[in-house]
Amino acid sequence: MALAIQTILERSRLFRTLSSPALQQITALATRRTFKEGSIVFSQGDPGDALYGVVSGRVRISASGQDGREMFLNIMEPGDTFGEIALLDGAPRTATASATANSELFLIQRAPFLALLQREPKVMFHLLQLLCERIRWTSGLAEDSALLSSPARLARRLLSLARLDGRSTPQGMQLRLSQEEIARFLGLSRQMVNHYLQQWKGEGWIAIGRGRVTLLDETQLQAVASGKDGAPEP
Numbered sequence: 323m324a325l326a327i328q329t330i331l332e333r334s335r336l337f338r339t340l341s342s343p344a345l346q347q348i349t350a351l352a353t354r355r356t357f358k359e360g361s362i363v364f365s366q367g368d369p370g371d372a373l374y375g376v377v378s379g380r381v382r383i384s385a386s387g388q389d390g391r392e393m394f395l396n397i398m399e400p401g402d403t404f405g406e407i408a409l410l411d412g413a414p415r416t417a418t419a420s421a422t423a424n425s426e427l428f429l430i431q432r433a434p435f436l437a438l439l440q441r442e443p444k445v446m447f448h449l450l451q452l453l454c455e456r457i458r459w460t461s462g463l464a465e466d467s468a469l470l471s472s473p474a475r476l477a478r479r480l481l482s483l484a485r486l487d488g489r490s491t492p493q494g495m496q497l498r499l500s501q502e503e504i505a506r507f508l509g510l511s512r513q514m515v516n517h518y519l520q521q522w523k524g525e526g527w528i529a530i531g532r533g534r535v536t537l538l539d540e541t542q543l544q545a546v547a548s549g550k551d552g553a554p555e556p
Contacts, residue, residue, distance in 0.1 A: 325400050327352050327428050330375045334403050337445070344442050351435060352428040357381075363419035363427065370408025370415050372429040376400050379425020380498075384506065385417040394506035397422075397483075397499065406449060409435050473518050475508055477546035480528075484537055493529060496536045504535075522546075 328349045331337040337345060354377065357363055363374065366385055374381075381398040395417055398404050404419065409432050439446050480497065488495035501519065505512040519535065522528045527543055529536040537543060 325377055327354075327375065327377065330377070330401050330403065330428070333401050334375075340442070340445065344445070347438060347442070348430065348435075348445075351430045351438065353431075354426060354428050357421040357425045357427065359421055359423050359425075361421050363421060364405075364415050366415055366418045368415045370405070370412050371432050372405060373403060373409050373435070374405045374419070375403040375428045375430075377426040377428055379421060379427075380423040381419050381425060381427070382422050382503070383417050383419055391509070392506055393509050394503050396507075397503070399498075408432060410449065471549065472508075472510055472514055473546050474549045476504070476510070476515060476518050477543045479504070479508060480535065480537060481540060481543055481547060484540075488537075491536060494537045494540070496534055498534055500533045 328345055331345050331348055337348060340348075352375075357379070363381060376398050378400055381402075381404070382394065383396040383398065383404060384392050384394050386392050396404075398419075405415075407413075408415065409430070412432055483497055483499070484495035488497055490496075499507075501515050502512050504519075505515045508515070519528065519530055522543070523530050525539075525542065527537075527539040529538055
């Protein structure tokens with residue numbers, strides 16, 4: 323379902339506490355673009371010159387290392403915004419954004435947005451808060467990779483993604499992610515991810531569908547995420 327640009331901005335953690343006149347000014351800066359499934363919105367290393375918001379469709383955020391391995395970072399769906407860091411520093415993109423469905427996005431260019439910040443310093447304050455959250459998120463990924471076992475990393479990311487992007491269902495929080503996407507997100511093999519998901523499905527902690535994972539027992543997954551279950555590596 324397509325959303326109005328001002329509605330997306332009103333829901334955004336970056337903009338939602340702003341006054342209606344301020345939101346209207348930001349909305350006026352936005353332009354719309356459409357992307358076909360599989361097309362690149364921007365690539366890692368491209369100039370950082372705009373913030374994006376998802377009006378309809380779905381966008382995957384990923385990054386590649388020097389060895390060419392791709393790590394999946396996040397999924398953006400209608401109502402989500404991404405690329406905020408580029409609004410401040412204009413430095414090259416640190417990740418690639420690609421449409422995983424036919425999508426309509428809006429973008430706000432950096433130059434007019436910086437001019438707006440001079441008139442609305444409250445936006446700058448909230449932008450700094452959001453950037454701090456993103457730094458903590460990235461730091462958490464690095465710590466998890468270094469310190470946690472594979473099942474703990476998987477459980478922790480499922481719970482984290484459920485809080486950020488999950489959809490509430492009568493059974494539990496549902497994630498629209500394939501096993502391949504989860505594996506890329508964690509830098510694990512698809513076989514290893516499948517091993518644990520099938521194990522947890524057998525325990526009744528999750529349900530698995532095509533491109534979907536539903537968390538049925540978050541308490542048990544929390545125990546795995548904390549390393550208290552002692553689950554061995556396959």
